[in-house]
Amino acid sequence: MAGISNNDIKKVKALQQKKFRDESGLFIVEGEKMVQEAIASPFDVETVYHKSDIGEEAMKRISALANPSPALAVVRKPSYTYLHKDEISATVRNRGLYLALDSIRDPGNLGTILRIADWFGVDAVFATNDTVDLFNPKVVQATMGAIFRIKMHYTDLPAAAEAVLGKGGKVYGTFLDGQDMYKKELETGKESPVMIVIGNESEGISKAMEAVVSDRLYIPPHPKDSPGSESLNAAIATAITVAEFRRRF
Amino acid sequence: MAGISNNDIKKVKALQQKKFRDESGLFIVEGEKMVQEAIASPFDVETVYHKSDIGEEAMKRISALANPSPALAVVRKPSYTYLHKDEISATVRNRGLYLALDSIRDPGNLGTILRIADWFGVDAVFATNDTVDLFNPKVVQATMGAIFRIKMHYTDLPAAAEAVLGKGGKVYGTFLDGQDMYKKELETGKESPVMIVIGNESEGISKAMEAVVSDRLYIPPHPKDSPGSESLNAAIATAITVAEFRRRF
Numbered sequence: 001m002a003g004i005s006n007n008d009i010k011k012v013k014a015l016q017q018k019k020f021r022d023e024s025g026l027f028i029v030e031g032e033k034m035v036q037e038a039i040a041s042p043f044d045v046e047t048v049y050h051k052s053d054i055g056e057e058a059m060k061r062i063s064a065l066a067n068p069s070p071a072l073a074v075v076r077k078p079s080y081t082y083l084h085k086d087e088i089s090a091t092v093r094n095r096g097l098y099l100a101l102d103s104i105r106d107p108g109n110l111g112t113i114l115r116i117a118d119w120f121g122v123d124a125v126f127a128t129n130d131t132v133d134l135f136n137p138k139v140v141q142a143t144m145g146a147i148f149r150i151k152m153h154y155t156d157l158p159a160a161a162e163a164v165l166g167k168g169g170k171v172y173g174t175f176l177d178g179q180d181m182y183k184k185e186l187e188t189g190k191e192s193p194v195m196i197v198i199g200n201e202s203e204g205i206s207k208a209m210e211a212v213v214s215d216r217l218y219i220p221p222h223p224k225d226s227p228g229s230e231s232l233n234a235a236i237a238t239a240i241t242v243a244e245f246r247r248r249f
Numbered sequence: 250m251a252g253i254s255n256n257d258i259k260k261v262k263a264l265q266q267k268k269f270r271d272e273s274g275l276f277i278v279e280g281e282k283m284v285q286e287a288i289a290s291p292f293d294v295e296t297v298y299h300k301s302d303i304g305e306e307a308m309k310r311i312s313a314l315a316n317p318s319p320a321l322a323v324v325r326k327p328s329y330t331y332l333h334k335d336e337i338s339a340t341v342r343n344r345g346l347y348l349a350l351d352s353i354r355d356p357g358n359l360g361t362i363l364r365i366a367d368w369f370g371v372d373a374v375f376a377t378n379d380t381v382d383l384f385n386p387k388v389v390q391a392t393m394g395a396i397f398r399i400k401m402h403y404t405d406l407p408a409a410a411e412a413v414l415g416k417g418g419k420v421y422g423t424f425l426d427g428q429d430m431y432k433k434e435l436e437t438g439k440e441s442p443v444m445i446v447i448g449n450e451s452e453g454i455s456k457a458m459e460a461v462v463s464d465r466l467y468i469p470p471h472p473k474d475s476p477g478s479e480s481l482n483a484a485i486a487t488a489i490t491v492a493e494f495r496r497r498f
Contacts, residue, residue: 108357112482119481121471144479182496222370222495230393232368232488233361239485240492246471247431 004054004062012049012062012074018133025077027135030063034145035071041148044076064137077135083126083155091124091153092163097189097245100157100171101127102209103200104234110134111142112235113198118146120242125152126160126195161195161212169193171214173205174237178218181244188249196245198238217241253303253311261298261311261323267382274326276384279312283394284320290397293325313386326384332375332404340373340402341412346438346494349406349420350376351458352449353483359383360391361484362447367395369491374401375409375444410444410461418442420463422454423486427467430493437498445494447487466490 004012014020015028026046029038038045051059051070059068083091092098099122104110110132117125132139134152153160161171169192174181187194197213199205205213219232219240232240253261263269264277275295278287287294300308300319308317332340341347348371353359359381366374381388383401402409410420418441423430436443446462448454454462468481468489481489 112485115482116485119468119470119475121475219368219492220495221368222498226368226370233364233484235482235485236361236365236488239481239488243468243489243492246469249471 004049004058009058009061012072015074016064016137018136021077021133021135026074027077027140028064028137029073029075029140030065030071030137031069031141032071034141035073037145037148038073038075043078043148046074046076048073065141078151080151080153081134083153085156085159088155088160088163089166092160092167092193093123094167094193095189095191096123096193097121097242098123098160098164098193098195099125099238099242100160100195100197100209101125101131102157102197102206103128103203104131104198106201107132107136107138108142109201109233109235111139111144113238114143114146114150114152116235116239116242117150120246122150122242125150126157127152127154128157129154158208158212161197161209164193164195165212165214167193169195171195171197171212172217172241173197173199173210173213174219174241175205175216176218178216180220181217181241182220184215184217186245186248188245190249194245196238196241198234201234253298253307258307258310261321264323265313265386267385270326270382270384275323276326276389277313277386278322278324278389279314279320279386280318280390281320283390284322286394286397287322287324292327292397295323295325297322314390327400329400329402330383332402334405334408337404337409337412338415341409341416341442342372343416343442344438344440345372345442346370347372347409347413347442347444348374348487348491349409349444349446349458350374350380351406351446351455352377352452353380353447355450355483356381356385356387357391358450358482358484360388360393362487363392363395363399363401365484365488365491366399369495371399371491374399375406376401376403377406378403407457407461410446410458413442413444414461414463416442418444420444420446420461421466421490422446422448422459422462423468423490424454424465425467427465429469430466430490431469433464433466435494435497437494439498443494445487445490447483450483
């Protein structure tokens with residue numbers, strides 16, 4: 001396509017705000033590599049804008065980046081994004097490793113968690129409705145393309161955990177009073193479904209989710225009685241835990 | 250102390266810039282918890298400013314944060330920060346686990362890596378001179394206090410690796426053509442020193458550091474032939490690798 005109207009510039013720019021993404025069901029993807037991945041993915045790409053077509057000035061106006069890249073795509077959110085309670089059960093398979101994001105608020109953390117899920121072949125990511133929006137431009141960029149490969153579902157998170165338990169699976173969470181992860185037998189999702197709950201950056205795992213955790217884990221520091229840092233970042237704890245489940249698979 | 254002069258406000262504010270931190274040897278620490286940790290640490294705290302003494306307006310002016318906290322301290326950089334080549338050998342102990350940061354550029358990544366080092370009792374962190382400044386306010390905050398417990402040395406990084414090798418130790422790095430980390434025998438630093446090299450966010454490990462890596466590792470994705478994400482974030486790879494070395498210690 002050649003050129004872009006002022007009206008279209010306004011519409012694309014509006015997608016930087018959640019309100020307009022929710023209204024339109026659209027979001028933006030930036031960067032030549034990311035745009036190529038969007039096109040190759042099952043996602044519906046509505047429009048692709050390229051600097052060589054619309055000019056640098058227009059590109060700057062529609063971009064959410066400090067340094068706009070040469071390509072930007074407007075993409076439709078996948079239908080599985082918001083899952084009704086009744087749809088959860090069909091989404092949880094007997095063999096499967098799932099993450100449950102319990103109010104992750106930092107865009108960088110969410111993007112990084114999706115990348116971890118992608119690397120370690122997590123089957124799907126469930127999240128509370130107050131988890132940061134996956135379609136926030138900062139999150140989209142931080143996923144480095146994982147957004148196109150890992151299914152993420154905003155839903156009733158305790159109900160998702162109940163679905164895993166209902167299929168004979170386990171729901172794991174890390175707690176300061178949990179058991180040393182390396183000394184504990186773990187279900188790895190070979191037979192029953194497994195869910196790992198990731199708590200909020202400052203509050204940790206909520207009471208509602210703690211109530212449905214079947215096994216409490218702890219990532220041991222070194223030395224074990226170390227008085228060093230009090231906690232690990234949410235994405236870091238996710239990485240170490242998921243890596244250990246996959247190592248034992 | 251009560252009150253703060255306009256001249257002092259200027260001086261404190263200037264510490265948000267590397268140039269002035271380098272000139273003065275000072276940096277700023279914000280947040281009541283962080284300031285308390287600074288005071289309890291071996292670091293020299295030059296001045297503490299509290300909102301109740303200097304007022305909210307002055308606090309806003311000296312703070313690097315969007316939402317200033319009630320406390321800010323001006324702290325002296327420790328003497329071990331910049332290590333001359335000749336000082337490296339005395340810093341590498343026979344038993345010890347070290348990280349080598351090969352041009353880490355993102356402040357959040359550096360802060361997170363320090364937190365990981367703190368949790369897992371890493372003995373010291375070496376870094377290239379072009380690694381992001383540890384005393385950048387964003388990095389200081391992201392360390393969540395680990396800056397006061399983990400010694401970080403900017404130095405000639407290949408020389409630091411040579412020092413580890415010279416003491417009969419191993420230098421590990423992760424590469425796409427490395428060996429599955431979980432299937433390889435690892436020196437864990439119980440006897441000889443061990444160094445783990447963390448590559449730059451986009452370029453990976455430099456040629457100069459690759460030349461001194463003794464063992465090439467790989468964090469296996471799942472499934473092993475997974476076509477998913479191409480890489481893990483630098484801090485995430487650090488976490489998974491360090492956790493594995495500590496698990497086997």
